Amino acid sequence: MIMEWYWILFILVGSLCVLLFMGLPVAFSLGFLSMISALVFWPGTEGLYGVALAGYGHMGNYTLVCVPLFILMAQVVMHSRMGADTYDVADRFLRNLPGGLGITSAVFGAIFGAVCGASTAGTATVGLLSLPEMEKRKYQPGMAGAIVAFAGALSILIPPSVILILYGTLANESIGALFAGGFLPGILMTILAILYIAIRVKLNPALAPREDVRFTWREKFTSLWKVWALLLLVLLLLGTIYTGVATPTEASAIACLAVFVIAFAKRTMNFQLLRKVLLATVKTTTMIGWIIIGATSFGYVIIYSGCAASLTDWVVSMDVSPTTVVVVLMVGFIIMGMFLDPAAIVMMTTPIILPILLALDINVLWFGILMTINMCAGNISPPMGLNLYIVKGLVPAESMPMKALFWGAFPFMLIDFATIALVMIFPAIATWLPSLVIAA
Amino acid sequence: MERQEKHHLASPFTLPQFGENVMNNGTNNTPGGFGKFMDVISRFDERLAEFAGWIVIVMMVTISYDVAMRYIFGMPTTWSFEINRYMLILVVFFSGAWALPAGGHVAVDIFTEHMERRRGAILEIITSIMALLYMISFFFESTVFAWDAWEGGVRSTEYLAWPLWPMRTFLVIGSFFLAMEFLFRLVRNIAILTGTAQTESQGGR
Numbered sequence: 001m002i003m004e005w006y007w008i009l010f011i012l013v014g015s016l017c018v019l020l021f022m023g024l025p026v027a028f029s030l031g032f033l034s035m036i037s038a039l040v041f042w043p044g045t046e047g048l049y050g051v052a053l054a055g056y057g058h059m060g061n062y063t064l065v066c067v068p069l070f071i072l073m074a075q076v077v078m079h080s081r082m083g084a085d086t087y088d089v090a091d092r093f094l095r096n097l098p099g100g101l102g103i104t105s106a107v108f109g110a111i112f113g114a115v116c117g118a119s120t121a122g123t124a125t126v127g128l129l130s131l132p133e134m135e136k137r138k139y140q141p142g143m144a145g146a147i148v149a150f151a152g153a154l155s156i157l158i159p160p161s162v163i164l165i166l167y168g169t170l171a172n173e174s175i176g177a178l179f180a181g182g183f184l185p186g187i188l189m190t191i192l193a194i195l196y197i198a199i200r201v202k203l204n205p206a207l208a209p210r211e212d213v214r215f216t217w218r219e220k221f222t223s224l225w226k227v228w229a230l231l232l233l234v235l236l237l238l239g240t241i242y243t244g245v246a247t248p249t250e251a252s253a254i255a256c257l258a259v260f261v262i263a264f265a266k267r268t269m270n271f272q273l274l275r276k277v278l279l280a281t282v283k284t285t286t287m288i289g290w291i292i293i294g295a296t297s298f299g300y301v302i303i304y305s306g307c308a309a310s311l312t313d314w315v316v317s318m319d320v321s322p323t324t325v326v327v328v329l330m331v332g333f334i335i336m337g338m339f340l341d342p343a344a345i346v347m348m349t350t351p352i353i354l355p356i357l358l359a360l361d362i363n364v365l366w367f368g369i370l371m372t373i374n375m376c377a378g379n380i381s382p383p384m385g386l387n388l389y390i391v392k393g394l395v396p397a398e399s400m401p402m403k404a405l406f407w408g409a410f411p412f413m414l415i416d417f418a419t420i421a422l423v424m425i426f427p428a429i430a431t432w433l434p435s436l437v438i439a440a
Numbered sequence: 441m442e443r444q445e446k447h448h449l450a451s452p453f454t455l456p457q458f459g460e461n462v463m464n465n466g467t468n469n470t471p472g473g474f475g476k477f478m479d480v481i482s483r484f485d486e487r488l489a490e491f492a493g494w495i496v497i498v499m500m501v502t503i504s505y506d507v508a509m510r511y512i513f514g515m516p517t518t519w520s521f522e523i524n525r526y527m528l529i530l531v532v533f534f535s536g537a538w539a540l541p542a543g544g545h546v547a548v549d550i551f552t553e554h555m556e557r558r559r560g561a562i563l564e565i566i567t568s569i570m571a572l573l574y575m576i577s578f579f580f581e582s583t584v585f586a587w588d589a590w591e592g593g594v595r596s597t598e599y600l601a602w603p604l605w606p607m608r609t610f611l612v613i614g615s616f617f618l619a620m621e622f623l624f625r626l627v628r629n630i631a632i633l634t635g636t637a638q639t640e641s642q643g644g645r
Contacts, residue, residue, distance in 0.1 A: 023552035024567040025545035032574040052581035056611060059532065065503070065524045068496045068531055246507055249524075253503035260500075278493025282535035283544040285496070286489075289532030290545060341546045383550050 005310035012037065012302070026344045027287070030294030037301040054300040055293030061169050064292075066252035068285040070160050073256040074121035075277045077112075077233075078128075080259070080268040085226040086111055087129045092215045092223050099201035099208040101137060102147045103194050105130040109151020110190040113158030114234045115255070117165070118284065119342070119379050123152025123387045127394040135399065140207045142404030143200075145395075146380065149387035149405075150193060150412040153376040156342065158186035159238060160252065162288065163342050163375055167368045170350040175248040176241050177434040181369045184429050189373070189419045196415060229262050242437060288343050295347030302352055312355040322360045323424070326367065329353065330374055330420060337378020341386060345375065369430040370420055377416035382406040478624045482541060485617055489538035492531040499527050522600050526607045533614025540621040561632040568626040575619035582611035 012033065019029035038047030058064075077083060087108045094104045109126045116122045127148040134144040156163045159179030168175045201208045237255040240246040246254060263269035302308050315325060336345050357364055379387045388405050423429050506520035539545055552560055586608035588594065595601045 019567075019570070020548045021551050022563055022567050023547050023549055024570060025540075025547040027545055028571040028574055031578070032570045035574050035577050048577055049581050049584065052578045053585055053611075056529070056582075056585075056608075059529055060525050062521060062525055065499065065528050068528065069500055069503075072496055072500065245511070250503055250507045253500045254507060256500045257504045275490065275493075278496065279489060279542075281496055282489050282492045282531055283539050283542060286492075286532050286535040286539045287544045287546060289528075290536055293532075339548050339550070344546070384548060386546075 005305070005307050006314075008305055009302070009307045009311065012298075012307070016298075020339065025290075026341060027290035027294040030291070030298040030344075030348065034294070034297035034301050037305070041301065041305050050304075051297045051300055055296040058169070058292055058296045059289065063165060063169050063175060063247075063249060066160075066249040067162055067165060067288060068281055069249070069252035069256045070117040070162055070165075071121070071284045072277070072281040073252065073259050074116040074118055074125075074155075075280050076256070076259045076263050076269065077115055077230075078121050078125045079273055079277060080263040081266055082229045082233075082259075082262065083108075083112060083125045084129055086230045089223045089227050091133075092220045096214060097198060098205070098210065099197040100210075101130060101134050101139065102144065102197045102201070102208055105134070105147050106151045106154075106190055106193045106197065109148075109154045110158060110186060111230070112151075113154040113156075113186060115160075115230060115237065115259075116155040117160040117162045119153050119156045119376075119387055120284065120390055122155030123149060123390045124394065126151045127391050131391070131394055134208075135395070138209050140404075140408070141395075141400045142406075142408030143207055144408075145388070145391040145400050145405045146408030146410075146412050147193075147197065148394075149380040149385065149391050149409060150376075150415070152387050152390070153379040153416075154186055154190065156379070157182045157189065157369075157372050157376055159183060160248070161372065163346055163372050164368065165248070166288075166292075166343060166346050167350060167371065170347070171354055171364050171368060173365055173368060174434075174438070177365055177437055178368055179238070179241065179248070180433040180437045181365055181430045182372060183433055185369055185373055185419055185423050188422065188429060189376070189415060192415045192418060193412065196411060200411075229266075232262075233258060291341070291344045291347055295344065296351075298348060299351035308352050308355055311352065312359050315356050316359050322362050325356065325360060326362065326370065326424065330370065333371060333374040334377060334381070334417075337374060337385075338381050339384045340378070342375035342378055345378070346371065363427065363431065365434055366423075366427050366430050370423055373416060373420050373423065377413050377420075380409045380416075381413050382409065385409065474627065478627070481617070481620050482538075482624070485538040485541075485621065488613075488617065489535035492534040495527050495531050495534075499524050499531075518599050522596065522598050522602075529607060530610050533610040536614050537617035537621045540618065540625070558633060561629040564629045565626060565633070568622050568629065572619060572622040572626065575615050575622055579612060579615040579619055582608065582615055586612050 015036075016029060016033055019033060020026065024032070034051045035048065038051040039045065041047060087104070090108045090111065091101070091104045094100050094107060097103050105126055108130070109122060112122060112125055116125070131144060131148060134147075135141070155161070159182055161179065161182060164178040164182060165175055167173070168178050197208075233255055236258055237251050240251045240254060241248055260269065333345065333349075336349075353367075354364070356362075357367055379385055382388065383406075388402075388409060392400060392402060392405060502517075502520050503524060506517045510516035535544075552563060555563065586605050589603065589605035589608050594604045596604055
């Protein structure tokens with residue numbers, strides 16, 4: 001090797017940043033850079049073949065088949081009355097709390113997260129239902145928008161989760177165990193958000209004017225039957241996975257079929273809408289698919305150039321505690337989260353990080369959950385928090401200035417960081433449920 | 441133009457989009473027969489994506505059928521596991537080209553978003569050439585890959601033992617049309633730069 005590995009790594013990462021900031025889509029930035037590296041590292045055009053086709057091998061993974069199915073399911077649920085009905089029930093129970101509509105949105109995001117695995121669909125669903133209400137009640141726009149972005153991000157932490165699936169296929173970790181691991185941190189994050197909203201509104205009631213509408217207990221409980229469809233889905237999805245009846249991929253297909261049956265029965269689905277839903281589904285699927293292709297090629301280059309192994313050796317030889325390594329990685333993820341899509345971050349970094357995790361005996365499942373919580377923060381962190389842009393796209397431009405949204409999102413990022421810290425200090429929050437699943 | 445509006449309907453939210461300034465102009469600004477060619481290919485790309493969408497439905501049905509057969513009749517299918525993986529590859533490669541003008545491929549647009557029109561066009565020309573080179577290389581390598589399977593009669597090592605060349609041809613088709621879309625992006629931006637594109641339809645930018 002002519003050049004030291006750290007220079008190679010530095011040049012690769014540096015060029016990647018330049019390509020990304022030039023506005024070349026993430027997947028093709030990774031692919032182009034891998035192509036150039038292949039020409040540099042291998043004699044002639046020999047390397048191009050392996051680099052171009054590295055992604056094809058990874059895509060043959062059966063587990064990935066559930067990605068389009070989970071996306072399709074989320075799309076159908078989004079366009080059906082299921083979301084609205086559940087939102088309505090949550091609203092009846094929570095509206096009288098300080099910042100009630102905001103709390104409703106957060107709780108609804110968590111519930112909806114149990115049938116939705118992608119933060120874009122999660123955010124759009126929460127936002128379409130709750131933003132008009134919050135606007136009507138004169139909620140401070142930045143705070144209202146940030147709550148929606150936060151609640152939408154819960155979709156990738158609370159199972160099912162496309163991010164955890166991608167991580168699981170790369171890290172060879174059981175998808176069922178990973179799903180179980182995301183559950184408690186997701187609930188913890190929701191509780192922290194509820195506390196924050198309630199305290200903030202108590203201190204400054206102008207942020208979220210109080211409702212005087214009161215629902216009687218009778219009204220509250222008689223509304224409960226409306227959540228049956230969503231509840232059935234959760235049972236079907238998680239129930240089949242954890243009783244061992246079906247693999248996550250099979251569960252995603254069955255639940256998806258069930259959603260279609262419910263949507264057609266409720267007459268919320270028609271041919272025109274189905275076409276839109278299908279196009280939206282393949283749009284996200286191909287985006288993730290091409291990121292897998294680009295990132296696998298990039299991983300191929302990093303591994304075959306010897307960078308990954310040298311990096312692992314270097315980290316191990318530094319004799320630092322695993323905790324320090326995890327903290328450094330978390331800070332790195334926070335920075336990457338500001339600019340990049342979570343799917344891209346997971347696909348790009350996991351092949352490089354995994355050898356380090358294994359060498360230092362760090363729990364791979366626990367780390368995956370920490371990473372996913374971090375991605376939730378990345379989804380709402382300026383300047384490139386995807387969820388914030390989705391929220392912005394849902395309302396008229398002038399009613400929600402980006403700056404207000406950024407400031408509103410900041411406390412929610414802190415909540416995500418607090419969750420990361422708690423899961424680091426008490427790893428059982430992430431590992432306890434999976435240990436039960438594996439034991440059973 | 442109408443086609444683009446449909447895309448916005450396809451997702452109820454707008455994501456930060458790569459090359460939105462080009463999108464606002466549509467394809468009809470490029471003069472001559474090439475503009476028409478671009479329209480035809482783009483419409484075909486949308487058909488391919490829609491077809492991929494129906495394949496997702498097929499995936500849903502076949503996997504559910506497999507589970508039902510296993511639990512009700514105790515005889516799972518022999519083919520579901522294998523063909524669903526092939527279908528996933530089809531979905532990714534058949535919808536990739538359409539997703540580009542539809543804004544599906546996420547990009548970091550923090551610097552390009554508020555860029556002056558001509559400068560933005562120059563940058564998009566550079567990035568389009570890069571992506572085009574990558575897609576040409578991908579197209580070439582996947583053609584070799586598919587050809588090897590055709591000539592050598594490569595079959596899957598699993599139960600079905602199907603010939604693998606059709607699956608590998610998905611890569612060829614996908615990269616070909618994606619390369620085309622990048623070429624169109626290049627042409628559109630050159631049109632902006634040379635001033636052949638009408639400036640009044642610039643939209644909000």
